Amino acid sequence: MFEFNEQQLWKERAGNTVKEYAQYLKYIFNGHLVLVFVFLLGTAAYYYQEWLSHIPQSFPASLIMCIILAWFVTVSPTYTFLKDADRIFLIPVELKMASYFIKCMLVSFIFQVYILFILLGIFMPMYAVLNNNSFHSFWFFFAILIIAKGLNMLIRWHVQYFVNVNSHYIDSIIRYLVNAVLLYFVFSKTSIVYIFLVFCILAGLYLYYQQATRNKGIKWEFLIAQDEKRLSSFYLFANMFTDVPQLKNRIKRRRVLDIFVRSISFDSSKTFTHLFWRTFFRSGDYLGLVLRLTIIGGVTLFFLSFGYGQVLLAILFLFLTGLQLIPLWNAYQDKLWVDLYPLPADLRIRAFKQLLAMILAIEGILLSLSIFIKGDVLISFISLLSSFVFTFMFVIFYVTKKRLS
């Protein structure tokens, strides 16, 4: 007999998700950008510690912690790993899906608790410094966060039975307020009775929503859309490090940038210049990538002082930008027209190199400017010259036919 087996479905979906995440995580950790991030993280940790050593006693640590953590406790989606076609194929077995969804909730719960653990870990040194080094409250706080998270997830699951999105918003606001109050009581060490009372409110909310949605069906479209959102936010994240094909075809108009393209003359030798710049401005995330790297680079160069090491750092950012732009070359690989145009064969690569050189030179100027504003005039001047030399070398020697194929 063929019978629907939710256990089989769960294994398949969870397995595929793990596989997909692992694949991109591999790219992320092999990428060049991860080095920069580890570096930045280390620096941030260093400055955090520095700051803690002379933090003012009046600093509202409890308040900030309760505002931020309450947000993370409130946002409690259940990752369902549903696919678009499920709205057709799984609807008949909706009633047999209960244990599938329970497993989904468990996985989501563990993941979100883990995030809370990290956040609490980040905040705890600050809290301890202001409260007589009371690190031992960590586990008590964590236990409270776990219980609150569990209740929030259960409530959220029942709320999504409502079609009306407004009820979702109202629920989120109510829960955020309740969570914030709860955490405020916890962090300011009020009597346990108050904490218990707030938990009772959360439990009451849960019972209310459970009763109210008892006879409602699962909102497949909503759950599927939610899961697509989860996936695409992961892709967006992974896209910072590597090329995510699923994101490739997102075209944005960005009309403002037309002024730059309009100045390209109407001449057959400019055909590819025209094409590459349009693509750079509109397709995928090339522009965003360059902006991100320039901003991260600029800020890093401004706040760090490595002396002449700054120059190397600036070049490193230029190199990363150049590497990330190379896929732009392949943007029209499947477009027959590029092969049919009656144009000299090297026109395309010339146009591409010109674009690369232009972008890297501008980024070099901006990075050097950041060093200049910081006050290191001589270093900024050296960095400017080195950027131009690097750009020239990168475009001439690094960007070869072999690397572009």
Add this chain to the structure above:
Amino acid sequence: MALLEIKNVTGGYTRNPVLKDISFSIHANEIVGLIGLNGAGKSTTIRHIIGLMEPHKGEITIDGLVFEKEKEAYRKKFTFVPETPILYEELTLEEHLKMTAMAYGLTEQQYKERMEVLLKEFRMQKRLKWFPSHFSKGMKQKVMIMCAFLVQPSLYIVDEPFVGLDPLGIQSLLDLMKKMKEEGAGILMSTHILATAERYCDRIIIIHEGKIKCEGTMDELRKAFNMPNATLDDIYIRLTKEEDYV
């Protein structure tokens, strides 16, 4: 001299040739229909003509030019309308036309004048700023046709252009082909719509299993098959049936 001359061409993707010793020519002022079943070798023939594949044997010339020797001059001689539209996702309709005009060395003046006419003919004036993702299949096909006819080359290679086009679009395309033909262009059109081919093509070439089965005007074909009042459909079906018995 013929505009397009295909002489004893044998070719294909592997050693096993798809095209077996094919010869035909297209002259100025004529529309020639290339007819054949799926997999008969129409698209492979076209890929050879537009320079995407080199023949194993034989020679293809356009206006006396050979692709291998003068690539740019050769490519300038023709434009191509593909069977399935190929568009740049990041360019608007206007920019597609501009790209084509630039690539084929039109002046800005020529580009603007011809664009106006084509936009009106295909009722696309209001779509100038649109991106391909908002176009239907038929509109995409219109973009392809407009790009090809913007250039006004001496030879047009048109691969199954009617699928997805609305009736007005089909009529516009046919009118345009007729006009270009009268102005001295040659057109090679592959299609499955035999009734249209019969009405608009000056000559028909039937290709079957990589060989030219027969070619000529409708009258010549009718005579050759001894079917005085036959349509192209009749002749075609007869021809492929004969093949099955051999």
